[in-house]
Amino acid sequence: MNEHIREEIFKGVNLHTIIVDKFKTNLIKFNFQRPLIQGESTLNGLLPMVLHRGTENLQTSKMLSKELEYLYGAYLNSNVVKKGERHIVDFTLGVADLNFVEDRNLLNESLKLMNDVINKPYKENGLFKKEYLQQEKSNLEKRIKARVNDKNRYAVERCIEEMCSEENFALYEQGRLEDLPNINENNLFNYYKQFINNSPVDIMVVGNLNHADIKKVILDQFEFNSGEKIKIPREKIDFIPKQIKKVRESMDISQGKLTMGFRNNIPYEDPSYPALMVYVNLLGGGAHSKLFLKVREERSLCYYIYSKMDKFKSIMLVSCGIEVDKYDETVEVIMQQLEEIKKGNISNEEMENTKKAMINSVNEMGDNASAMADFYYGQVITKQYYSPSQLIDQIQNVKKEEIVAVAEKMMLDTIYFLNNQQM
Amino acid sequence: MTYDEIQGKLVKETIYRKKLTNGLEVFFLYKKGYAKQFASFSTKFGSNDLKFSKNDGEMKEVPEGIAHFLEHKLFEEPNGNAFDRFAALGANVNAFTNFNITSYYFTSTDHFYENLKHLITFVKTPYFTDENVEKEKGIIAQEIKMYQDNPQWKVFFNLLKGMYEKHPVKNDIAGTVESITRTTKEDLYSCYETFYHPSNMVMFIAGDLDKNKVFQVVEENFSVGEENNVVKIVRSETVEPNGIANPLVEEKLLVSTPIFNLGYKDIHVGIKGIELIKKEISIRLLLDIIFGKSSVLFEKLYDEGLVDHSFNADYIGEVDYGHSIISGESTDPHMVKKYINDYIEELKTTGLDKENFDRIQRKQIGENLSYFNSIEYTGNSFVSYYFKDINYLEYIELLKEVTFEDVNQHLLQHFDINRQVLSIIKP
Known part of the structure; x- marks a missing residue:
């Protein structure tokens, strides 16, 4: 490219x-x-x-x-x-x-x-x-x-x-x-x-x-300094939540904001990491995703909903804005979607659409200077160097069973809810 | 195949244009080396269009937020929704509604022509049922509520409500929960049939594509015969008084520091084309000279801790309305306003400094150049200026043509404290 x-x-x-x-x-x-x-x-x-x-x-x-x-x-x-x-x-x-x-x-x-x-x-x-x-x-x-x-x-x-x-x-x-x-x-x-x-x-x-x-x-x-550069350690990603932490905070707002944090502890060095990327996208990466189709289109619970990953810390967040009294229902529907993936209920169409959407984003990246600068800088941190086309190959090769295997490792850690109810 | 060429010499871009027999204007910007392909299909129909007649019929009034509601519902198809078709091709499809335009667009990196066909098909095929209209109300209500919690959005719409007495620009784009609740399938069809005829629409395409094929595929996807039922649209013209509705609008929301918008209503409206764009450019230069990061005024406000880097000024110029907005966060917005008023009164007697003008002109040349890096931004800007008879590719050339005298003249005209509104969101 x-x-x-x-x-x-x-x-x-x-x-x-x-x-x-x-x-x-x-x-x-x-x-x-x-x-x-x-x-x-x-x-x-x-x-x-x-x-x-x-x-x-x-x-x-x-x-x-x-x-x-x-x-x-x-x-x-x-x-x-x-x-x-x-x-x-x-x-x-x-x-x-x-x-x-x-x-x-x-x-x-x-x-x-x-x-x-x-x-x-x-x-x-x-x-x-x-x-x-x-x-x-x-x-x-x-x-x-x-x-x-x-x-x-x-x-x-x-x-x-x-x-x-x-x-x-x-x-x-x-x-x-x-x-x-x-x-x-x-x-x-x-x-x-x-x-x-x-x-x-x-x-x-x-x-x-x-x-x-x-x-x-x-x-x-430029002037550069010849000092010994510091070594920055790799972050730990081995935290196992003992129980689900539920946090509620109240403010004077009209829409409740729900964020759910998940751990999976799959490091970016792991061969199953590409499957994790596909998993996150399949779940909530856009209009083709399970969360969008179920929580928004089918149940009309929200306007925005998405899932995203912190690549370096292997944490996934699901976030949406809902009616305050729909909290239980929304959490339930979101968890059902994770369950669906775990059970392997992923259609070929979903699989294909997800991969195509991801590949499209990789290809589009070349038209945006700061996205490219970030892409290559991310590699400096992970010390894994690959071209956009190699990344596309990795996405392409992910199999359904690998996604299911990733799904098994998803652990709900924290549910945070910003709402307008007095405690 | 024949088409016109629209040149942007400085930005080194060419847009090819063709008008189809059904009245649709089609534009193509060739972008060599871009992986991304972009197509937008836009109608001159926005949240401001609430009262209109079709083919000399009776004036019809529709609920606020209907253009946006229609935008949501157009994605609905008899068998599923339009998102699925684009998803199967790996493309991203989306839409936006603003005060004057509704635009449907996709970006892709493959299967461009199939995506283009889908875009044309879904926009041309409304499918509204009582049931699907009802279901959408929950989603839009959440969108409205999301904006109600957004202080930047609130401070802006409160400003417009203070500035305009009658003009529909004072309404929220998505309407209110009440107005969308009473929106019906029939209202949607009526708007669709009025505003979605190709003669009221524009198609913009950009990418590393073959221009002959682009025009050919677009033409193939419109049926013969449409030219015979071109729709005549008459929009009810609201007579907006020169004065303002309310000089101070305040509201409480959960914010850490008060947020403000200070606006000036522009009363020199009703112009189009070159005249309109030159006014816009002149006022933007003026605002940058007075409020920009290198200005004496900004330095003073910043040093006194009254504003921070979020301080900004911009001008919006439409055919039938216009306003400038100075925005920021401040512990004391009233004091900011006082500083601004004192400074501008003084400046009106001394005039601007030519050196500042020259430098800000250079700054805006570079700034506007950078906008052309994004094909979506270029496309969306081109379309919205096109509806005002302006060729966006010439923006930088026109920016170079605007003189110091033009800008000085706006200094005397634009900042009228009788047309000044302060909107504040306070904690």
């Missing part, structure tokens, strides 16, 4: 180029990898917010924004996400391709700016500027509290928190409110030095740029 080249261009820094000439813009994404742990999660949430406030050359956000605007609206932003029990902080640059704008220096200039943001933060007395840090602490506090605003997502995150209360996976990716008061310009700056020195870095480049050229530009424009 697309050419993908991987090369270690500096100690602990890998460059991945995916060469495609069909986009109007080029994407360059630096992923810094950290462990997802209590001592770091809030620092990771806060650090990029402070870094985007100013550089040695452009000392305010306003000046930074002006420069980006001038560079034909290049965007430079950061996200903090968890992939299993790894915490990934990214710096993403999107910049117009030179075929469409008249500015030969665009790529060099924007990469230089990106380097400044990562490596040359604005400092006062050798530390982050106090005022910037205070403002961003307050913004982060608001952002963490704003979790309740999106009820659908909130219900999913709360289910994970309850389900994994004894595991680091429970940590919220933006951080914890209780850590904020103790963060100051001193300890955050110390952490920053470690962060740029010892985090494994993967640079994903998707666009109309050849590997040798972009490698040269990056090595010219």
Whole structure:
């Protein structure tokens, strides 16, 4: 499909180029990898917010924004996400391709700016500027509290928190409110030095740029640190729920939000992992799935319902929005669908439709630069390297009995229900 | 085969167009190297169309949310539903309804022409029964309730309710639980027969496909004779006063920090084509200059902790209405409004800075360029602009043509505090 080249261009820094000439813009994404742990999660949430406030050359956000605007609206932003029990902080640059704008220096200039943001933060007395840090602490506090605003997502995150209360996976990716008061310009700056020195870095480049050229530009424009990179352990996935945890939370809302968390403990290294992917899709991966057809189309219980997997932690979540008084009925119908798969009640048509839908998504991925960057970065973490067509083969080869075998391993761990009834 | 070519020189794209004898406009965007194929079949019928006549008959009024209800029900077929047919071909099919348009579309990476036939067939074949209409009400009610819990959605519709006294844009797209409850099979058929004639519709196709075959397959799937019963649609025109309904709309919902939308009603409406798009572009530049991340105003609000990065401004320009919306989260939306009003009053006397204009123009060129990476986005934008007599492929060229003077003129016109509405969702 697309050419993908991987090369270690500096100690602990890998460059991945995916060469495609069909986009109007080029994407360059630096992923810094950290462990997802209590001592770091809030620092990771806060650090990029402070870094985007100013550089040695452009000392305010306003000046930074002006420069980006001038560079034909290049965007430079950061996200903090968890992939299993790894915490990934990214710096993403999107910049117009030179075929469409008249500015030969665009790529060099924007990469230089990106380097400044990562490596040359604005400092006062050798530390982050106090005022910037205070403002961003307050913004982060608001952002963490704003979790309740999106009820659908909130219900999913709360289910994970309850389900994994004894595991680091429970940590919220933006951080914890209780850590904020103790963060100051001193300890955050110390952490920053470690962060740029010892985090494994993967640079994903998707666009109309050849590997040798972009490698040269990056090595010219970027400063890399030669510190020993940390080793981040594989997350444990051997938790057996002793009993089903039922959590109810009440808020003033009109629709109840139900999320059910399941364990299966099948690691991505396992040969039956592709069958697990097909299982999850067959259950609730779209309009062809059992949950959609049964819970929505046949029983009119919901508008949205889906199942999804965390690949790294091997946890499956089923989520939907329902009438509060339909809780029992919905849980029952959902569990019946899992039972159906376990019994092997999967028609050839369902099997085929599921695989086709999955293959279609894999093929479509090549038309989306950030989806491709994520696909290859996921492989960096799992250390399993395959092309989209190899993935398609894996999906294609899954047999019904393998799905049934996966179904046997599904264990309901937690049922979380956000509702509007007073306890 | 003959067709017109619509050029977008800067974005280096060409769209081929053909009008079929039944009145359907068909567009094809050739996207070399894309695995994804996209086709949409859209009608100029949205939630705003609540009162209309067909072929000079009587004016008919239908329940709110009917366009959206119809969108849901069109997937129903005598033997099952349309999802199944696409699923069997590995394609994703979906639809959306907005204020002015209902659009059915699929994306595929294989079996494109079979999918295309299914799309045309299911949109052309309504199958509504009392029973299946009744069943859908439960699903739509859950969709409405999902939006009722969504503070961003609520703050926006509350703003429209404050801004418009009569125009149907103030209604929720999906209607209310009450309005969908009284929607009948007959209402649905009546809307279908009025708005789903090919002459009121557009088909947009994109992908790495053969253009001759694309047009040929589309033509084969429409029967001869349809041209004879072209429908004449008259929409009841609401006379919307220049004033607003309510300058302040507040509601309580469970949110962590108040969420606000501050809107300005645009009264320079009733225009189409180039004039409309130039107004839209000018106001968007203006908003970006005043409220963007590099603006003095944003810096001040941010430094004082009154807004964060969710702060945003945009303009919506339709033929018969228009408004700009400044949105964000703030502990004190009233204070934000005061800062904005003070700043704009001052700016009206000093005028804008040319350097800011030049830079923001460059920014928007790059930004709009990036939108063309997505074929769905390109397709949906093209169709919605086409219904307003605008060629979306020229957007960036027109953006380059807009002058500093154009934008300055809108500065004086657009921000009228008598047409300003503040909507707040508070905890």
